[in-house]
Amino acid sequence: MTGKLFIFEGPDGVGKTTLVQELRGRLLSSDFEFLSFPGRDEGTLGRAVYQIHHTPEAFGIKQMSELARQALHIAAHIDVIETRIRPWIASGKNVVLDRFWWSTLVYGGVGGGTQRALKKLVGAEETVWGDIKPTVAFLIDRDSPIDRREDLTYWKALRESYVDLANREREKYTVEIVRNTGTIDQTIAYVESAMMK
Numbered sequence: 001m002t003g004k005l006f007i008f009e010g011p012d013g014v015g016k017t018t019l020v021q022e023l024r025g026r027l028l029s030s031d032f033e034f035l036s037f038p039g040r041d042e043g044t045l046g047r048a049v050y051q052i053h054h055t056p057e058a059f060g061i062k063q064m065s066e067l068a069r070q071a072l073h074i075a076a077h078i079d080v081i082e083t084r085i086r087p088w089i090a091s092g093k094n095v096v097l098d099r100f101w102w103s104t105l106v107y108g109g110v111g112g113g114t115q116r117a118l119k120k121l122v123g124a125e126e127t128v129w130g131d132i133k134p135t136v137a138f139l140i141d142r143d144s145p146i147d148r149r150e151d152l153t154y155w156k157a158l159r160e161s162y163v164d165l166a167n168r169e170r171e172k173y174t175v176e177i178v179r180n181t182g183t184i185d186q187t188i189a190y191v192e193s194a195m196m197k
């Protein structure tokens with residue numbers, strides 16, 4: 001039996017990582033794998049791209065176009081899908097991802113990348129996902145971020161873009177827009193029941 005894919009998305013500071021870590025503590029570790037997509041383990045492309053994204057100057061990079069940054073993300077996604085996620089799912093493990101290619105379209109688009117080119121990049125990644133689609137995609141939503149000193153105009157543009165994308169994607173698979181405004185326990189109870197449906 002093949003495993004299921006669950007994804008958590010949303011702008012910075014809405015509680016994605018907190019919820020995924022909480023689920024990790026509650027779900028049977030033999031049935032589930034959890035990954036901060038595309039992973040940050042030592043020696044992986046995911047780690048290198050994460051570092052280039054956050055500290056380009058450490059690599060001597062003085063400027064980088066938004067499209068080029070997102071192409072790097074897509075390369076790391078493809079690598080981990082091929083080397084880890086597809087084998088997990090094929091062996092019957094359920095996989096929970098903190099972020100997905102939704103981040104590429106949303107951050108890339110808000111950052112100034114052209115939609116047409118971003119969609120082509122994501123199209124290459126979708127080819128590698130093949131017939132694997134999220135069983136449920138959770139968009140975690142709030143009116144403002146928690147614990148983040150974000151530029152609110154930028155953050156709200158990300159939020160709006162996520163909601164638009166979620167409403168388009170729900171024609172292809174189940175999408176839940178989850179308001180994380182109560183306690184963590186309340187949000188987790190809702191998420192768990194949606195995962196078990």
Ligand SMILES: Nc1ncnc2c1ncn2[C@@H]1O[C@H](COP(=O)(O)OP(=O)(O)OP(=O)(O)O)[C@@H](O)[C@H]1O
Binds near residue numbers: 180
């Ligand atoms: N329901 C909640 N009530 C109160 N605090 C919360 C709740 N959910 C998350 N938090 C807190 O919000 C902060 C941001 O959460 P978290 O780091 O999980 O967000 P995130 O969406 O993963 O952000 P990023 O994408 O920037 O990593 C953390 O301090 C976390 O403890």
Ligand SMILES: Cc1cn([C@H]2C[C@H](O)[C@@H](COP(=O)(O)O)O2)c(=O)[nH]c1=O
Binds near residue numbers: 012038053101
């Ligand atoms: C997967 C992915 C991520 N990003 C952005 C989104 C965040 O700003 C960072 C990741 O850092 P976090 O600690 O996980 O919040 O990278 C992106 O621009 N494109 C992507 O595909």
